[in-house]
Amino acid sequence: MYIYDxxxxxxVDERVRExxxxxxxxxxxxxxxxxxxxxRLMNGVYLQLHAYMLRIAIPYGTLxxxxxxxxxxxxxxxxxxxxxxxxxxxIQFNWIKLEELPDATADLARVxxxxxxxSGNCVRNITTDQWAGVAPDEIEDPRIWAELLRQxxxxxxxxxxxxxxxxxxxxxxxxxxxxxxxxxxxLRMHRNGAGExxxxxxVGGGLGRxxxxxxxxxxxLPKRDLLSYVEAIMRTYNQYGRRDNIYKARIKIxxxxxxxxxxxxxxxxxWRSIKDGALALDPAVVDDIAARFRYPDYEALADDxxxxxxxxxxxxxxxxxxxxxxxxxxPGYAIVxxxxxxxxxxxxxxxxxxxxxxxxxxxRYSFGEIRVGHEQNLALPHVAQxxxxxxxxxxxxxxxxxxxxxxxxxxxxxxxxxxxxLANARSIPVAEEITRRFKDLDLARNLGRLHINISGCINACxxxxxxxxxxxxxxxxxxxxxxxxxxxxxxxxxxxGKILGPAVPYGExxxxxxxxxxxxxxxxxxxxxIFIDTVARVGVDPFKERVYAAR
Amino acid sequence: xxxxxxQKLKVTGPVVVTANRLGDGAVVxxxxxxxxxKDLAAAAVVTTTPAAIxxxxxxxxxxxxxVDAYVAPVExxxxxxxPGNLRERIRFNGPTVALPGER
Numbered sequence: 001m002y003i004y005d006x007x008x009x010x011x012v013d014e015r016v017r018e019x020x021x022x023x024x025x026x027x028x029x030x031x032x033x034x035x036x037x038x039x040r041l042m043n044g045v046y047l048q049l050h051a052y053m054l055r056i057a058i059p060y061g062t063l064x065x066x067x068x069x070x071x072x073x074x075x076x077x078x079x080x081x082x083x084x085x086x087x088x089x090x091i092q093f094n095w096i097k098l099e100e101l102p103d104a105t106a107d108l109a110r111v112x113x114x115x116x117x118x119s120g121n122c123v124r125n126i127t128t129d130q131w132a133g134v135a136p137d138e139i140e141d142p143r144i145w146a147e148l149l150r151q152x153x154x155x156x157x158x159x160x161x162x163x164x165x166x167x168x169x170x171x172x173x174x175x176x177x178x179x180x181x182x183x184x185x186x187l188r189m190h191r192n193g194a195g196e197x198x199x200x201x202x203v204g205g206g207l208g209r210x211x212x213x214x215x216x217x218x219x220x221l222p223k224r225d226l227l228s229y230v231e232a233i234m235r236t237y238n239q240y241g242r243r244d245n246i247y248k249a250r251i252k253i254x255x256x257x258x259x260x261x262x263x264x265x266x267x268x269x270x271w272r273s274i275k276d277g278a279l280a281l282d283p284a285v286v287d288d289i290a291a292r293f294r295y296p297d298y299e300a301l302a303d304d305x306x307x308x309x310x311x312x313x314x315x316x317x318x319x320x321x322x323x324x325x326x327x328x329x330x331p332g333y334a335i336v337x338x339x340x341x342x343x344x345x346x347x348x349x350x351x352x353x354x355x356x357x358x359x360x361x362x363x364r365y366s367f368g369e370i371r372v373g374h375e376q377n378l379a380l381p382h383v384a385q386x387x388x389x390x391x392x393x394x395x396x397x398x399x400x401x402x403x404x405x406x407x408x409x410x411x412x413x414x415x416x417x418x419x420x421x422l423a424n425a426r427s428i429p430v431a432e433e434i435t436r437r438f439k440d441l442d443l444a445r446n447l448g449r450l451h452i453n454i455s456g457c458i459n460a461c462x463x464x465x466x467x468x469x470x471x472x473x474x475x476x477x478x479x480x481x482x483x484x485x486x487x488x489x490x491x492x493x494x495x496x497g498k499i500l501g502p503a504v505p506y507g508e509x510x511x512x513x514x515x516x517x518x519x520x521x522x523x524x525x526x527x528x529x530i531f532i533d534t535v536a537r538v539g540v541d542p543f544k545e546r547v548y549a550a551r
Numbered sequence: 552x553x554x555x556x557x558q559k560l561k562v563t564g565p566v567v568v569t570a571n572r573l574g575d576g577a578v579v580x581x582x583x584x585x586x587x588x589k590d591l592a593a594a595a596v597v598t599t600t601p602a603a604i605x606x607x608x609x610x611x612x613x614x615x616x617x618v619d620a621y622v623a624p625v626e627x628x629x630x631x632x633x634p635g636n637l638r639e640r641i642r643f644n645g646p647t648v649a650l651p652g653e654r
Contacts (some may be wrong), residue, residue, distance in 0.1 A: 027573065027574065029615045047576055048576070049638070049641060050646075051571075080652075081650075081652045097575040097576070099573055165628040213640055275627070304628035345651065346648060346651065417641060418646035424610060428646070428648045429647055
């Protein structure tokens with residue numbers, strides 16, 4: 001966990017008081033909606049189809065049990081008993097009342113949570129690997145650098161009114177679990193030839209109506225230069241980014257139009273003037289932040305304790321173990337993913353009761369710490385392997401042990417037209433129907449790693465472009481249609497999917513997914529050739545033929 | 552000069568004016584007496600562009616009770632006023648999926 005200091009607490013408390021006053025002035029009529037809207041957005045408050053929505057940042061995806069209990073409390077007291085974990089390490093409450101928002105934000109502030117910079121044209125929640133600090137393949141904990149950036153970019157006066165929103169993600173592992181290539185700035189920590197750790201800097205990634213993968217403009221940036229270089233990128237964007245056309249305002253358009261090389265030259269020029277100034281990092285400052293990330297008092301344990309070997313005799317436990325439990329950097333420990341994707345339910349939703357129960361379980365088995373991943377699942381990062389059987393029983397009881405992590409029913413989906421005022425089509429019922437079609441876990445396991453991403457409109461909150469199977473909802477003459485892409489991926493080998501063919505109506509989209517899955521089973525060379533590799537090998541056409549032959 | 556509202560709005564069938572209530576965001580409809588109601592059956596239904604503009608202009612002038620007013624289509628049956636498209640049906644009826652904890 002990160003230990004916030006008085007400065008952080010004061011900042012959040014002051015914002016709560018300020019927002020309470022703003023809400024009161026809006027409700028009394030002193031502020032018009034035009035005046036109030038930018039103020040509520042600065043606090044993560046949107047107006048959706050049926051109600052206000054409050055988006056709360058979960059910095060670097062790390063939550064304490066106390067924080068999760070507070071989220072459960074907010075869900076229960078101010079909302080309809082559940083929350084929705086998003087694709088950017090946020091949680092959203094969909095039914096919150098403006099009249100009650102000041103009290104809700106005050107309650108959240110008691111545990112250091114807030115909605116600042118979860119909306120508006122500023123730097124949004126900085127995201128990273130949900131396994132940060134415990135992943136075996138990690139160079140160092142990327143949250144240190146995410147926190148450094150968070151501190152620098154929170155209420156940064158120069159970057160509070162950017163041309164458009166701005167998203168930053170970091171990874172420090174060889175396997176990218178943070179989808180850094182689809183962010184405005186993606187940072188990948190790696191070592192150079194001399195063995196020093198630094199960052200590959202990618203800019204201009206993003207999805208939406210004009211999807212691009214980030215382009216590398218700095219193959220290796222020394223750690224001391226992280227703040228100054230990010231500052232130089234943001235200044236360049238702030239100066240040249242388009243403010244005349246919302247559809248061309250993101251940095252990806254600027255990088256595309258200028259070209260990555262020219263953009264990099266502009267950044268370098270800006271950087272030269274600031275790199276050795278106040279933003280050059282003092283190692284003592286970094287050490288201070290690193291020291292505030294507290295790790296548990298791990299025991300010296302061995303892998304594969306006898307309790308685990310005995311429990312493997314239970315088939316249901318073994319299936320879950322093989323699917324949802326991952327290697328930890330320390331022997332005798334494990335990382336456990338909690339699936340928020342049960343059959344026939346909205347992806348990423350958790351009830352207040354589940355949140356409370358997970359907080360209790362985390363306290364008992366994971367040193368009071370929970371992680372949130374962009375795949376809309378949770379994780380417990382510090383579980384002793386000997387506790388896995390007991391943990392599994394506890395998780396199974398509350399419905400978060402479906403052994404479908406990374407399988408076809410582990411669907412990423414935006415809220416879609418069931419909630420969102422921007423959406424053209426529904427996402428959730430499509431996801432629910434696909435999970436029903438693939439409820440047979442033997443079939444899902446046979447299909448292997450297969451990511452489906454669903455967005456209800458071109459804004460792509462469900463990241464459909466990078467789904468192995470991507471589904472985009474569109475509207476045609478008042479009816480919902482769905483355009484399918486295949487071959488996208490979010491990891492270190494990120495790719496944008498290719499369109500399969502004409503969009504299909506709502507009633508056929510689950511059939512199309514079944515057809516694609518059946519085609520894959522016929523086309524794969526061997527059982528361990530995963531879907532995305534088959535698509536890369538054979539291309540889109542064999543899938544297209546299968547899907548459209550009968551349509 | 553033509554107002555932006557007149558430029559955009561072209562009414563070809565029955566419509567109502569809808570918005571979200573300021574205090575809680577609930578879906579509301581403009582009624583003939585100038586109040587807001589959650590009951591679509593009590594909404595003022597108009598069928599011409601000038602009448603829709605008049606209804607919308609009055610709704611937008613109310614800065615306190617409702618937010619983001621706009622004109623939405625409805626279907627009229629002998630007994631009922633029904634939302635005119637999927638978006639409006641979802642606004643009227645709520646999400647089409649069971650809410651977590653309700654299933």
